[in-house]
Amino acid sequence: MLIRSCGLMSNPATERFCDLVRQSLDDGTFVRLVLRPSASSTETDPPRRIVTRCIELRGQPHLSITAQHARQDRTWNLPLPEALAWLRAELMRTPKTAYLATTTRDWQWMTTSDGPRVVGHPPSQTAPPPRTHDQPHTTWLDESARDWLLALGLVDASGRPKPSAADKYRQIERFLEIAAHQLQHCGWLPATTTAPTAVPGTASPGPASTRTLTVVDAGCGKGYLTFALWHLLTRKAHHPVQLFGIEARPELVRSVQAVADRIGARGLAFVPGDIATVDLPGCDILMALHACNTATDAALLRGIRYGARLLLVAPCCHHQLRPQLRPPPLWQPVLRHGLLAGRFATWLTDALRVLFLEWAGYKVRVVEFIESEHTPMNLLLSAIRVRPPFRDPARRERILQLKETFGIQHHALDPLLNGSPTTDRADASV
Ligand SMILES: C[S@@+](CC[C@H](N)C(=O)[O-])C[C@H]1O[C@@H](n2cnc3c(N)ncnc32)[C@H](O)[C@@H]1O
Known part of the structure; x- marks a missing residue:
């Protein structure tokens, strides 16, 4: 039987998906359910995603649903029968994808030109998450961050993130999560220090080392992430630092320096x-x-030339390689499309950055910085120096080969091919 609701029709795949959700809630294997509107959605201000989890409320299982909009999140809880009716209506309302994670198998529901389909995947998580309503939210942005968050206009007087700053706030939290991990790896944040729960006054241990660290934020803009790293290093790791935010626009420098002065x-x-x-x-x-x-x-x-131990770099727009691309014959049918060539040039630019960093002695991780629905510029290259630089000719050769394959004459990191750092520090032991 076909059930119609606001344009789209329920069909066996949709019914099967709803059934899988119901089953997993019944047998306790449910992990989470995430819905994303498709690019063709015509809704005004659709949520970027809807995340649901199973919680106990007054002894009864409920689905806690959070719709993440550009400017704010909206959360509500539904008992299971209503939650399943809500899900069915959502799937029929506008085209989207839905992803159900269970401890035994993950299931993806998607709309295709032939109608909805359900595809199975190995489970991404095999243990069920806690079902408690108020899970402690761990964050580095606890009470001790209030002064600079307030001065930069990211939170209100009670410490709540402002709706208009929700994306930036999430970006700062994600950046601190990545940075903390890497600082621990470098021994600059004690391994025992974890992000506190959002409860005032949570103590953290003393510094992992006491040498003053020199930190540079290149192109710091309004300083949000500069303050964030300073906060992590000084207030959480208790590390002496000299941190420089470098910025081409003097008016921005003046305003963020005023904030730094105001909070001491x-x-x-x-x-x-x-x-x-x-x-x-x-x-x-x-x-x-x-x-x-x-x-x-x-x-x-x-x-690299200063011998920095840790590099955290989120690339932005990429213009250098696109006009140089001369793909080999196999790739020409693909890269004759301007959009694909542009995206490929972006990938190639970053792939070469990774190879240059490896040649310079770094171990590189490429991680997602912010969710891709916020911006396509969502990669972060996180590199820790693990070897003396410029010693392994095979790594240099990889750069040359990749450049040659795609006809790239010039990459902005080419000066590193000479392998001659201009300061002694880059040759220091690692
Ligand atoms: C997109 S903003 C990012 C700001 C900040 N890093 C953040 O993520 O919030 C880039 C900033 O880099 C600055 N910038 C770009 N090129 C620069 C250069 N060569 N030297 C100094 N600052 C630069 C710009 O003025 C701008 O404020």
Whole structure:
């Protein structure tokens, strides 16, 4: 039987998917259910995703549903029979994909030109999550971050993230999660320090080491992530730091320096100038988040040449390789499409960055920085120096081969091919 609701019709695949959700809720294998509107959705302000989890309320299982919109989240709870009716109506309302994770198998529901389909996948998680209503939210942005978050306009006076800053707030939390992991790896944040629950006054252990770290945020803009790393290093790791936010726009520098002065942010200074040339005393950690085009490479060159141990770089727009692309015959039918060629050039730029970093002695992880629905520029290259630089000719050869394969004459990191860092520090032991 076909059930019609607002245009789309239920069909056996939709019914089967709803049944799988019901079964997993009944037998306790349910992990989560996520819905994403498809690009063809015509809704005004559709949620970017809807995340649901199973919770106990007054002794009864409920589905807790959070619709994540651009400016704010909306959460409500439904008892199971109503939740299943809601799900069926959602699937029929507008085209979307739905992903059900259970402890035994994951299931994906998607609309295709032949109608909805259900596809099975191996389980992404084999243990059920807790069903408690109020799970403690762990975050580095606890009470001790209130002063700078407030001064930068990210939270209101009671410490709640402002709806208009919700995306930035999430980005800061994600950045701190990645940075904390890497700082622990480098021994700059004690391995025992974990993100506190959002309860005031949570203590953290003393510093992992006491040497003053020099940190550079290249292209720091309004300083949100500069303050975030400073907060993690000074207030959570209790590390002495001198942290420089470098920014080409003097008016931004003036306004964020005023915030740093107002909250007495010891060790934090904002400096006007160009990433490529500004005077720096050194660099243990370099971050460059969404610095435009080849400014990312200018930052990487500085970090590598100063022998920075940790690099955290989120590339932004990529313009350098696209006009140079000369694909080999096998790739020509694919890359004759402008859109594909543009995306491929972006990938190639970042792939070459990774190879250059490996040649320079770094171990690189490529991670998702922000969810891809917020921006396509959502990669973060996280690199820790693990070897002396420029020693393994095979790594250099990989760069040359990849460039040659796609006809690339010039990449902004080419100066590294000479393998001659301009300071002694880059040759220091790792
Ligand atoms: C997209 S914003 C990102 C700001 C910040 N990193 C963040 O993620 O919130 C990029 C910033 O980099 C700055 N910038 C770009 N090229 C630069 C350069 N060569 N030297 C200094 N700053 C630069 C821009 O002025 C801009 O404020």
